[in-house]
Amino acid sequence: MKYSGYAYIYTIGCQMNVYDSEKLALILDSHGYEKTEDMDKADIVVCNTCSIRHKAEEKAFSFLGRFARIKKKKPHLITVMAGCVAQQEGEKAFARVPHLDVVLGTQAFSRFGGIIDAVKSGKQKVVDIEDSSMIYEALPDTSCFDENKSSKFVTIMQGCDNFCTYCVVPYVRGRERSRSPESIVKEITWLAAAGVKEITLLGQNVNSYGQKEDQISFPQLLAEVNEIKGIYRIRFATSHPKDLSNDLIYAIRDLDKVCNHLHLPIQSGSNKILKKMNRGYTREKYMDRILSLKKECPDIALSTDIIVGFPYETREDFNDTMNLLREIQFDSIFAFAYSDRSSAPAAKFPQQIAEAKKRERLNHLLELQEYYTEKKNKEQVGKILDVLVEGKSGKKRDGFDYAANNMEQMKGRTESNKIVHFPSRDTVIGDMIKIKIENAYLHSLWGHPLGV
Numbered sequence: 399m400k401y402s403g404y405a406y407i408y409t410i411g412c413q414m415n416v417y418d419s420e421k422l423a424l425i426l427d428s429h430g431y432e433k434t435e436d437m438d439k440a441d442i443v444v445c446n447t448c449s450i451r452h453k454a455e456e457k458a459f460s461f462l463g464r465f466a467r468i469k470k471k472k473p474h475l476i477t478v479m480a481g482c483v484a485q486q487e488g489e490k491a492f493a494r495v496p497h498l499d500v501v502l503g504t505q506a507f508s509r510f511g512g513i514i515d516a517v518k519s520g521k522q523k524v525v526d527i528e529d530s531s532m533i534y535e536a537l538p539d540t541s542c543f544d545e546n547k548s549s550k551f552v553t554i555m556q557g558c559d560n561f562c563t564y565c566v567v568p569y570v571r572g573r574e575r576s577r578s579p580e581s582i583v584k585e586i587t588w589l590a591a592a593g594v595k596e597i598t599l600l601g602q603n604v605n606s607y608g609q610k611e612d613q614i615s616f617p618q619l620l621a622e623v624n625e626i627k628g629i630y631r632i633r634f635a636t637s638h639p640k641d642l643s644n645d646l647i648y649a650i651r652d653l654d655k656v657c658n659h660l661h662l663p664i665q666s667g668s669n670k671i672l673k674k675m676n677r678g679y680t681r682e683k684y685m686d687r688i689l690s691l692k693k694e695c696p697d698i699a700l701s702t703d704i705i706v707g708f709p710y711e712t713r714e715d716f717n718d719t720m721n722l723l724r725e726i727q728f729d730s731i732f733a734f735a736y737s738d739r740s741s742a743p744a745a746k747f748p749q750q751i752a753e754a755k756k757r758e759r760l761n762h763l764l765e766l767q768e769y770y771t772e773k774k775n776k777e778q779v780g781k782i783l784d785v786l787v788e789g790k791s792g793k794k795r796d797g798f799d800y801a802a803n804n805m806e807q808m809k810g811r812t813e814s815n816k817i818v819h820f821p822s823r824d825t826v827i828g829d830m831i832k833i834k835i836e837n838a839y840l841h842s843l844w845g846h847p848l849g850v
C-alpha cells in the first residue's frame with residue numbers, strides 16, 4: 399500500500415509559498431502521506447507560513463494553536479510550521495505553540511523527508527533553520543496539483559538582496575540566488591506535457607535573475623521559455639522598478655506568449671518616503687519606466703503594490719501617492735497599511751504613524767483606485783478577448799436559466815489578468831477561447847464565447 403496516513407497543508411502568503419507547498423506535498427507523498435482537504439483526517443499538518451505583515455504571522459499562530467486540543471485526542475498527529483515565520487522564529491516557535499513538532503525554515507525543504515522519518519521514530523521538537531545555497535528542486539508530479547491545472551507557478555530565484563527597510567524577506571529567505579536556466583526549462587517542459595498552459599515565473603526581483611551566477615539574463619530566459627511547446631502564456635512577478643531594463647520591455651513587446659501585463663510595485667509616490675524605504679528609485683525614474691513601457695506596448699495592463707502609513711509619511715506624502723494613482727491609472731493595485739516587522743530597520747524609525755491614520759489613508763486610497771479599476775474594466779466592453787479557462791464560476795447571471803440551456807457558468811482570465819465569467823456548454827479547464835465582453839464591474843468582466 400502506498401499511503402499510511404493523510405497530510406493536510408495550509409498555505410499562507412505569496413505565490414512562492416503556493417509553489418513551495420506543492421513541493422512539500424510531493425515530499426509528504428513520497429513518505430506515505432496522501433494529501434487531504436479534510437483537516438480532521440490528517441495525520442500530519444503542515445502550515446506554510448508568511449511573516450510579511452503582522453496579520454499573516456498571527457494567522458499562522460492561530461491556525462497551529464487549534465491543534466493543541468486535537469493532539470490530545472490524536473497523539474500521533476505531527477504538526478509542522480514551515481516557511482517564513484518558521485525561519486524567523488526558530489526555537490522560539492515552541493514557546494508560543496508548545497505542541498508543535500517541527501520548525502522547518504525556508505531553506506530546509508530538501509531535508510524535510512529525513513525530518514519526517516526522525517519524528518516518526520520518536521525524535522521530538524526538531525528545528526531546521528540552516529541556510530542552504532541550493533534551491534530545492536524536484537520534478538513536478540501531477541499528484542500534488544490543485545484544481546486549476548492550467549496555470550502554475552515556477553520559482554526561478556530565491557531570496558533578496560535589496561533590503562527595503564520595511565521588509566522581512568531578505569532575513570527570512572536569505573541572499574538572492576537563481577536556478578539554472580536548464581532546470582527551469584526542464585520543469586516547465588514537464589509541466590507543459592502534464593497539460594499546464596500558463597506559467598508564472600517567480601522571484602523577488604526577476605530583473606536581476608542570473609546576474610550573480612553569470613547566467614543568461616531574465617529577458618533571455620523569457621525567450622527560452624517562449625519556445626516551450628504547449629505553453630500559451632507566460633507571466634512573471636516581481637519586477638523591481640530600479641532594475642526594469644529596456645531589454646525586458648522589448649521582451650514583453652516581442653515575445654508572443656509573454657502577457658501584456660506588468661506588475662511593478664511602486665510602494666509610494668513620495669520621493670522622501672521612497673528614499674526612507676531604500677527602494678533605489680525616484681517617482682520620476684518610475685514614471686520614465688512607465689512611459690517607455692507604454693511607448694513600446696501601448697495597451698499594457700499595469701498593476702502595483704503600495705504601502706500607506708510608512709514612518710514619516712505626512713499628509714503631503716500620502717497625497718503624492720494618491721496623485722500618482724490618478725496619473726498612471728493602474729488596472730489594479732495591492733495596497734497595505736505599513737506593518738512593523740521587528741527584524742526590519744523601519745521598526746526603529748521614530749515617526750511611526752498611528753494605526754487609525756493608516757487605516758484611514760488605506761481606505762481613501764482603495765476608494766480612489768476602485769474608480770480606476772472599474773474604468774479600466776469598462777474599457778474592455780465590446781472587445782473580443784482571449785480567455786484562458788480556469789474552472790467553474792460561483793457567480794450566476796440573474797434570470798438566466800443555465801439548466802434549460804444546458805450550460806454552466808465558467809471563469810477564466812484575460813491576458814491583462816482580468817477575471818471573465820461566461821456561460822458555456824463544453825469548455826474545460828485549460829481551453830483558450832475567444833469571449834465577447836458585454837459587461838464590466840469592479841471585480842470582473844462578463845461575456846459570451848464567440849458563436850454561442
Ligand code: SAH
Pocket residue numbers: 450451564565566601602603636637638663665703704705734735736737738739
Ligand atoms: N519583492 C517584491 C515584494 C514582495 S512583498 C517587491 O519588491 O516589489 C509583497 C508586498 O508586500 C510588497 O510589495 C509591499 O507592498 C508589501 N509589504 C512588504 N513588507 C511590508 C510591511 N512591513 N508592511 C506592509 N506591507 C508590506
Ligand code: SF4
Pocket residue numbers: 558559560561562565566567568602603638
Ligand atoms: Fe522585500 Fe524589497 Fe526585496 Fe521586495 S525588493 S522582497 S520589498 S526587500
Ligand code: F3S
Pocket residue numbers: 410411412413414415447448449450481482566567570571
Ligand atoms: Fe510572505 Fe515569505 Fe512570501 S514573508 S510574502 S511567504 S516570501
